[in-house]
Amino acid sequence: MSTPITARELSRRVRRRKRLSAAGALLYILPAAVIIIAFRLVPILAAFTFSFFEIKMGALVGFVGVGHYIKLAQDPTFWKSLGTTLWFVVGTVPPAIFVSLFFALLLNQRIKALGLYRTVYFMPVVTSMVAVAVIWKWILEPEIGILNFLLEKLHLGEPGWLGESRGIFQLAAAKLGLSLPRWAGGPSLALVSLAIVNTWKGLGYNIVIFLAGLQNIPQQQYEAAKIDGAGPWQLFRFVTWPILSPTTFYVFIMSTIVSFQTFSLVYLMTSPPGGPEDSTKVLVYYLFDKGFTPPASLGRASAVALVLFAIILTLTLVQRRLAERRVHY
Amino acid sequence: MAGNAKLRRRLGRGGIHVLLIVAGLSMIMPFLWMVSTSFRSTLEITKDPYRFSPEVLSPGFGAPDTPSAGESRSVGRVFANYVEAWQSAPFGRYFFNTVFVALSCVVGVVITSALAAYAFARFRFKGRDVIFMLFLSMMMVPEPVYLVPSFIIIARLHWLDTYYALIIPWIAKVFSIFLLRQHFKTIPQDLFDAATIDGASRFSILWRIVMPLSKAILVTIVLFTIIGSWNSFLWPLVMTHSPEMRPIQIGLAAFSQEEGTEYGLMMAATCLSVLPLLVMYFFAQKQIIASLASSGLKE
Numbered sequence: 001m002s003t004p005i006t007a008r009e010l011s012r013r014v015r016r017r018k019r020l021s022a023a024g025a026l027l028y029i030l031p032a033a034v035i036i037i038a039f040r041l042v043p044i045l046a047a048f049t050f051s052f053f054e055i056k057m058g059a060l061v062g063f064v065g066v067g068h069y070i071k072l073a074q075d076p077t078f079w080k081s082l083g084t085t086l087w088f089v090v091g092t093v094p095p096a097i098f099v100s101l102f103f104a105l106l107l108n109q110r111i112k113a114l115g116l117y118r119t120v121y122f123m124p125v126v127t128s129m130v131a132v133a134v135i136w137k138w139i140l141e142p143e144i145g146i147l148n149f150l151l152e153k154l155h156l157g158e159p160g161w162l163g164e165s166r167g168i169f170q171l172a173a174a175k176l177g178l179s180l181p182r183w184a185g186g187p188s189l190a191l192v193s194l195a196i197v198n199t200w201k202g203l204g205y206n207i208v209i210f211l212a213g214l215q216n217i218p219q220q221q222y223e224a225a226k227i228d229g230a231g232p233w234q235l236f237r238f239v240t241w242p243i244l245s246p247t248t249f250y251v252f253i254m255s256t257i258v259s260f261q262t263f264s265l266v267y268l269m270t271s272p273p274g275g276p277e278d279s280t281k282v283l284v285y286y287l288f289d290k291g292f293t294p295p296a297s298l299g300r301a302s303a304v305a306l307v308l309f310a311i312i313l314t315l316t317l318v319q320r321r322l323a324e325r326r327v328h329y
Numbered sequence: 330m331a332g333n334a335k336l337r338r339r340l341g342r343g344g345i346h347v348l349l350i351v352a353g354l355s356m357i358m359p360f361l362w363m364v365s366t367s368f369r370s371t372l373e374i375t376k377d378p379y380r381f382s383p384e385v386l387s388p389g390f391g392a393p394d395t396p397s398a399g400e401s402r403s404v405g406r407v408f409a410n411y412v413e414a415w416q417s418a419p420f421g422r423y424f425f426n427t428v429f430v431a432l433s434c435v436v437g438v439v440i441t442s443a444l445a446a447y448a449f450a451r452f453r454f455k456g457r458d459v460i461f462m463l464f465l466s467m468m469m470v471p472e473p474v475y476l477v478p479s480f481i482i483i484a485r486l487h488w489l490d491t492y493y494a495l496i497i498p499w500i501a502k503v504f505s506i507f508l509l510r511q512h513f514k515t516i517p518q519d520l521f522d523a524a525t526i527d528g529a530s531r532f533s534i535l536w537r538i539v540m541p542l543s544k545a546i547l548v549t550i551v552l553f554t555i556i557g558s559w560n561s562f563l564w565p566l567v568m569t570h571s572p573e574m575r576p577i578q579i580g581l582a583a584f585s586q587e588e589g590t591e592y593g594l595m596m597a598a599t600c601l602s603v604l605p606l607l608v609m610y611f612f613a614q615k616q617i618i619a620s621l622a623s624s625g626l627k628e
Binding site: 010022024025026028029031032033034035036038039040041042043044046047050103106107109111117118119120121122123124125126127128129130131133134135136137138139141144145146149200203204205208209212257260261263264267268284287288291292298301302305306308309312313316 | 342345346348349352353355356357359360362363366374375378379440441442444445447448449452454455457460463464467469470471472473474475476477478479480481482497498500501503506526531556559560562563566567578581582585592595596599602603606607610611614617618621622
C-alpha cells in the first residue's frame with residue numbers, strides 16, 4: 001500500500017489504537033484467562049475453602065475451622081506418609097544431583113559422540129512414567145526378573161525389591177548378623193526401588209541442565225586457576241563447583257519439588273498400591289486416597305493439598321530468592 | 330574442556346568413554362529388554378526368563394528337536410504378542426483418544442497463549458502487570474493441590490469421562506504465555522509502527538508478522554505440550570472411567586493390572602505405547618531436549 005498519509009491521519013490512527021487498547025487487550029487475554037481462572041484459580045481457592053469445611057456430595061455443609069488440620073495432625077498415617085515422602089526425597093535428590101553432575105562433567109570433556117550419548121541418556125525422560133513403571137516392574141520381578149538373575153550370578157543375593165517392606169538399614173544390619181529396632185529400620189526396600197527407578201528416569205534431564213551450566217563457565221577462569229597451579233580436583237572445587245552453584249541449586253529445588261509430588265510410580269508399581277505394609281504411601285498417595293477412595297473426605301484431602309502446597313511454595317520462594325540474589329561463591 | 334586437561338590425561342579418553350558407555354547401556358538396556366520380551370511367548374519366558382534373543386527371531390526357529398519344531402515363521406507368529414495385546418484391549422481407541430486430545434491441546438495452547446502473550450507484551454492497559462503476575466503465580470501450584478476441587482468442577486459441568494475434561498482445562502498454559510511474551514517483547518517497535526502506518530490491524534500484525542517471527546518458540550511450545558499431554562497420568566486417571574475415554578497411559582496401566590504376569594503381552598503393549606513418542610524423539614531430538622529442558626517439565 002503506497003497511499004501517502006498525512007501526519008494528521010497518522011496521529012489519528014495512533015490515538016484510535018491507544019483508545020481501543022484497554023477493552024481490546026482484555027479480549028485478547030480472555031480465552032486464556034477464562035481457562036486459567038476456571039481450572040486453576042477457582043480450584044486453588046476451593047481447595048483452600050474446602051480445607052475448613054465439612055463437604056457432603058460436593059457441597060459445603062458446615063464450617064469446621066482448622067478441624068481437618070487437627071485431625072490430620074492426629075493421624076499417624078499422615079505423619080508416616082510425610083516421613084515416607086521425605087525418605088523418597090532424600091533417596092532421589094542427592095543421587096540425582098551427584099550422578100548427573102558426574103556424567104555431565106564427563107560429557108563436557110570435548111568427547112566424541114556427545115550428541116549420541118545425550119540422545120541415549122534423555123530417552124527415559126521422553127518415555128511415560130507408566131511405560132517406565134511397567135518395564136521396571138518386569139526387570140525388578142524377584143523370581144524371574146533379569147536384575148535378580150544377574151545379582152545371583154554375582155553372589156549378591158536376591159532382594160525382594162518392590163515386595164520388600166523391611167527397611168534398608170534393617171536389611172543391611174541383618175547381613176552383618178545384627179538386628180535393629182523397627183524405628184531404625186529406615187525406608188523400605190520397596191521405596192528405595194521406586195527412588196532408583198525415579199532417578200533413572202530423570203537422570204538425562206539433569207545431565208542436560210548441568211551440561212548447559214558447565215558450558216557457560218568462561219574458559220579464562222580455568223586458565224587463570226591453572227596458572228596458579230591448580231590440579232584437576234582444585235579446578236573442580238574452586239572453579240567449576242562455585243560457578244555452577246546456581247545450576248546445582250536449580251536442579252536441587254526442581255528435583256525436590258517433583259519428588260514431593262511423586263504419585264504415579266507408587267500407584268503403578270506397588271501392590272497393593274502404597275504397599276507392602278503401607279511402606280510406600282507417599283503424601284500425594286495419601287491425598288489421592290482421602291480424595292477418591294471411599295469413604296472419601298474431601299475436606300481432609302484438601303487439608304493435605306494445602307500442606308503440600310505450603311511445602312512446595314516455600315521451596316519455590318527460596319529458589320526465587322536465591323536466584324535473584326545470584327550468590328555464587 | 331582445556332581447563333580439565335590434567336583430569337583428562339589421568340582418566341584418559343578411553344576411561345571416560347567406558348564410563349559413558351556403561352551409563353548409556355544402563356539407560357538403553359531396559360528398553361532393549363522390553364523389546365526382546367515382547368517377542369517371546371509366555372511359555373518361552375517361563376522356561377527361560379533370562380534369554381535375550383527371542384526364539385521366534387533366532388535362526389533355529391522351527392527346526393526339528395526344538396520346542397518350536399514344525400512351526401513356521403510368519404509375520405503373525407513373530408508379532409503374536411502385539412496382535413494379542415491389540416485385540417484384548419481397545420488400544421486403537423486409546424491411541425485415537427491420546428492423539429486427539431494432544432492435538433486439540435496444541436491448537437488450543439498456541440491460540441490462547443499467542444493472544445494473551447501479544448496483549449501482555451505489546452499493549453498498555455490498566456492492571457496488565459497485576460494480571461500477568463497472577464497468571465505467573467499459578468505456575469507455582471502443583472497439580473495434586475487443585476486435583477480434588479477440579480474433579481468437583483468437572484463433575485458439576487457434567488464433563489466427567491468426556492473429551493472436554495481431558496482437553497478444555499489444558500488449552501491454556503501459563504508457561505507458554507510467558508515464553509511467547511518474552512519473545513514478543515524482543516520484536517522491534519519499528520516493525521509494529523510500520524505495519525500500523527500501512528493500515529494493518531492489531532490482529533493481522535499478530536497473525537502475519539509476529540507469529541511467523543516466533544516459529545522457534547512455537548515449536549518449543551508445541552513439543553512440550555504434545556509430550557506433556559501424551560504422558561499425563563494423574564488427571565486422566567481421575568477424570569475418566571470408561572475404557573472408551575481412556576488415553577493410552579491409563580489404558581496401558583489398566584492393561585498391566587489385568588495382565589499382571591503375562592510379561593510378553595505387557596511388553597508388547599508398552600512397546601506400542603512408547604513407539605510414537607520415541608519415533609518423534611529420534612527425528613527431532615535436539616528440539617525436544619531443548620523444549621523439555623526449558624519447560625522444567627520432567628514427568
